Amino acid sequence: MTNGVVTAASARRMPTRRRAAWLRTLVYHGAVGGLGFVMLYPILWLFGSSFKGPAEVWTDVMSLIPRHFSPQNYVNGWAGFGGVTFATFYKNSLIYAIVGTVGAVMSSALVAYGFARIKFVGRGFWFTCMLLTLMLPYQVVIIPQYVLFTKLHLVNTFYPLLLPRFFGMAFFIFLIMQFIRGIPKELDEAAEIDGCSQFGIFFRIILPLIRPALITATIFSFYWTWEDFLTPLVYLNEPKLYTISVALRSFADASGATDWGAIFAMSALSLVPVFVVFVVFQRYLVQGISTTGMKG
Amino acid sequence: MSRAPATTIPGEELLGSGAHAEHLASRRARARARNLAGYAFIAPWLIGFFGFTLLPMMASLYLAFTDYDILTTPRWVGLENFHRMFTQDRRYLQSVSVTLFYVAIAVPLRLAFALALAMLLNTQRRGMSVYRAAYYAPSIVAGSVAVALMWRQIFGREGVVNAVLALLGVAPVSWLGHPDFAIWTLIALAVWQFGSPMLIFLAGLRQIPAEVYEAASIDGAGPWGRFFRITLPLLSPVTFFNLVMQTITGFMVFTQAFIVTGGGPMDTTLFYALYLYRRAFESFQMGYASAMAWVLLLAVALCTALLFKTSGRWVFYEAKEGR
Numbered sequence: 004m005t006n007g008v009v010t011a012a013s014a015r016r017m018p019t020r021r022r023a024a025w026l027r028t029l030v031y032h033g034a035v036g037g038l039g040f041v042m043l044y045p046i047l048w049l050f051g052s053s054f055k056g057p058a059e060v061w062t063d064v065m066s067l068i069p070r071h072f073s074p075q076n077y078v079n080g081w082a083g084f085g086g087v088t089f090a091t092f093y094k095n096s097l098i099y100a101i102v103g104t105v106g107a108v109m110s111s112a113l114v115a116y117g118f119a120r121i122k123f124v125g126r127g128f129w130f131t132c133m134l135l136t137l138m139l140p141y142q143v144v145i146i147p148q149y150v151l152f153t154k155l156h157l158v159n160t161f162y163p164l165l166l167p168r169f170f171g172m173a174f175f176i177f178l179i180m181q182f183i184r185g186i187p188k189e190l191d192e193a194a195e196i197d198g199c200s201q202f203g204i205f206f207r208i209i210l211p212l213i214r215p216a217l218i219t220a221t222i223f224s225f226y227w228t229w230e231d232f233l234t235p236l237v238y239l240n241e242p243k244l245y246t247i248s249v250a251l252r253s254f255a256d257a258s259g260a261t262d263w264g265a266i267f268a269m270s271a272l273s274l275v276p277v278f279v280v281f282v283v284f285q286r287y288l289v290q291g292i293s294t295t296g297m298k299g
Numbered sequence: 300m301s302r303a304p305a306t307t308i309p310g311e312e313l314l315g316s317g318a319h320a321e322h323l324a325s326r327r328a329r330a331r332a333r334n335l336a337g338y339a340f341i342a343p344w345l346i347g348f349f350g351f352t353l354l355p356m357m358a359s360l361y362l363a364f365t366d367y368d369i370l371t372t373p374r375w376v377g378l379e380n381f382h383r384m385f386t387q388d389r390r391y392l393q394s395v396s397v398t399l400f401y402v403a404i405a406v407p408l409r410l411a412f413a414l415a416l417a418m419l420l421n422t423q424r425r426g427m428s429v430y431r432a433a434y435y436a437p438s439i440v441a442g443s444v445a446v447a448l449m450w451r452q453i454f455g456r457e458g459v460v461n462a463v464l465a466l467l468g469v470a471p472v473s474w475l476g477h478p479d480f481a482i483w484t485l486i487a488l489a490v491w492q493f494g495s496p497m498l499i500f501l502a503g504l505r506q507i508p509a510e511v512y513e514a515a516s517i518d519g520a521g522p523w524g525r526f527f528r529i530t531l532p533l534l535s536p537v538t539f540f541n542l543v544m545q546t547i548t549g550f551m552v553f554t555q556a557f558i559v560t561g562g563g564p565m566d567t568t569l570f571y572a573l574y575l576y577r578r579a580f581e582s583f584q585m586g587y588a589s590a591m592a593w594v595l596l597l598a599v600a601l602c603t604a605l606l607f608k609t610s611g612r613w614v615f616y617e618a619k620e621g622r
Binding site for chain 1: 334337340343344345346352359362369424426430431432434439440443444445453457463547550551553557572576579580585589592593595596600603
């Protein structure tokens with residue numbers, strides 16, 4: 004009896020309550036979505052402007068969609084400067100990003116296994132040292148490193164950029180370690196009893212299991228090398244060796260305020276690999292940041 | 300002396316000293332193998348640590364007390380570099396105050412935005428992953444030259460910001476050319492990129508059990524009460540971590556200042572790292588720049604230590620508090 008009364012009353016109330024919830028959802032999406040659009044606006048604007056004609060770049064500053072689609076900026080920009088085209092800059096950036104990333108991730112995985120799984124004398128001490136290097140300002144080491152590479156006549160080669168990455172990078176070591184710690188120890192203990200060596204355990208058991216961590220490290224490493232500006236700026240002084248980031252800066256200075264369309268086009272083009280990787284591997288990125296709680 | 304035999308188990312003596320020694324030896328051999336394997340695995344990092352970090356640091360410390368231009372041999376000058384820095388070099392002091400100002404404003408603002416957005420996105424609604432991606436996207440291109448160039452254009456005289464202001468009837472402002480405004484364009488750039496702390500806050504918020512909020516609601520806590528009494532205290536370890544990391548990176552801002560403003564106008568955006576770069580790689584004053592680098596290192600260490608020291612007062616660790 005009372006049951007029937009309650010259902011009748013709630014049936015009458017239902018539409019208004021559902022409408023309130025619907026309204027709240029609308030307000031929420033309006034606010035969060037609108038703010039998200041503001042956040043993305045500059046990037047969308049950059050890509051939009053890169054397709055605008057020379058006149059439109061200045062007359063229709065705010066618009067996101069060009070009135071006349073024109074690939075001319077890309078043609079002008081791709082020609083580069085000093086007789087070097089952006090094909091070269093792209094190639095240089097790819098060398099840096101790919102070789103540097105392979106070196107950094109492979110060496111970091113080895114080191115991470117050593118720290119996470121093997122109890123050796125002095126482990127705690129070296130681990131602390133490694134964590135401390137995370138806070139070390141790069142400026143403290145770049146000057147002596149530059150002096151060293153100058154004496155070795157390695158300035159204007161890729162070695163100063165690539166070499167340090169083959170010795171493990173603290174952030175990736177830490178990231179991969181966190182992941183290894185989540186793998187049950189019984190797995191490697193069983194393998195050890197079966198007579199597997201530490202290297203065997205690492206390559207046959209751990210390595211296949213830490214794939215997600217390796218992918219996360221790969222993405223971060225790719226971003227940091229692709230967007231790195233200071234190191235190439237210091238070590239690469241010939242246009243034919245420039246990576247995209249250094250080239251963009253020179254390009255902007257060389258063409259000055261005359262051809263912003265071309266600068267937009269090449270800037271946008273330099274961000275394409277970054278966003279492609281972001282869209283494809285977003286899940287790994289978010290996990291990586293949330294679990295290690297580090298900068299991105 | 301007399302206690303030693305008493306602790307041995309009677310049965311073990313029966314085993315005979317031969318077996319005991321063998322057991323000990325094999326244990327020692329295993330420990331040695333473990334040490335060997337451990338050092339073999341961390342060898343790449345260890346070599347790199349000595350070759351690319353520790354020795355360069357020592358070299359940098361030595362160079363800090365010299366006058367060195369790479370071409371000639373370093374000349375020992377004692378404390379002169381440091382003396383000059385703090386008493387004669389006005390641009391140095393300017394770079395210190397610019398950097399401190401930037402860190403003091405940009406870091407709290409960035410963290411406030413990150414926390415606000417993390418709380419907004421911490422719901423079960425549909426489409427959250429899309430929003431999360433949208434808010435995080437600016438951060439993945441954070442340090443790129445492309446974005447810095449874009450920023451320069453957006454705040455340029457004929458840029459987007461002035462175009463928007465024109466719609467509101469405001470006369471165009473020379474954002475990058477005015478000593479009062481230039482640094483704010485860089486602060487805006489920093490705040491725009493709150494993605495990583497936001498994701499870390501979001502992960503922290505998900506750790507707070509819903510029952511805690513429910514209990515508080517039953518006790519009559521409103522949304523603000525819940526925020527200040529539950530969210531903030533329970534999130535404080537995450538906030539602390541974000542604060543330390545963001546402060547450290549804040550001290551080292553380089554690319555943005557180099558590209559967007561180039562340190563100008565009138566050195567109002569002459570960041571520490573930028574000035575250091577100019578001394579080292581444009582004037583080739585390696586000794587002076589090394590001294591600057593070491594002051595930066597000490598400042599970062601001091602700042603981190605201070606943050607850790609104050610953390611006892613406001614960072615709440617569940618495990619320690621107990622019940």
